[in-house]
Amino acid sequence: MKVKINFPDKKSKLALLELQLKNINVSLEVAESRLTLAGPKAEDMARYGYDHIEAIYNQDKSTWIDAFNSDPVLHKWFGSVTKESHVKKVRDRMKGIFNHVFNGYTIGLKPENDNSPLAITMGVANITNTRFRVYPSLIKRDIWEIAETIIHEIGHQWFTDQKLGSTKVYGEVIAGDLAKYDPTKARRSTENYSIFCAKIHQSKGKRVKGKGYFKASIEL
Secondary structure: EEEEEEOOOOOHHHHHHHHHHHHOOOOHHHHHHHHHHHHHHHHHHHHHHHHHHHHHHHHHHHHHHHHHOOOHHHHHHHHEEEOOHHHHHHHHHHHHOOOOOOOOOEEOOOOOOOOOOEEEEEEEEEEEEEEEEEEEHHHHHHHHHHHHHHHHHOOOOOOOOOOEOOEEEOOOHHHHHHHHHHHHHHOOOOOHHHHHHHHHHHHOOOOOOOOOOHHHHHHO
């Protein structure tokens, strides 16, 4: 996995970024390190998510629907399936996300304003040009949240954020509701895929969630 971190080219934007990072007691070097170190965690999480659905996919095709619907984590985040093609789509999408994490990506760390999200995806869906932007508000989060955000943003190579009614799907509550009330959308929701990976990873005893910057750093 190759992870490249880019900073602003313009001196004024770089100075603003350094100031915003200083306000959360982080240097450019530490911010770069946190993004880089979150990469292997994102890869590990995506691998566990892919392996989980792949185990069902490798079974006899006639068992796919029952196996998927009886799996509490798959059912929780992607809802009930009624066709074998539904299972295949989740598997193929999860495989695509893992492959993009595994093959590497470029993160642009940019200064933020009041309307900036934690991250935003840029570029097109291909292995050599997976790139997205992140902002200082993400850097101060738990290292596992950074890793989960990486998976979320890579999922945007295929999907925009889904909505339940007029509300964008962010967070576990609404992602779970989306799976319950609109499984088709849940299977196209990058938030659902990132949460699914995190939950599978955690269920295997691999995730030790820290709180705050320093504790999360120690747990690296």
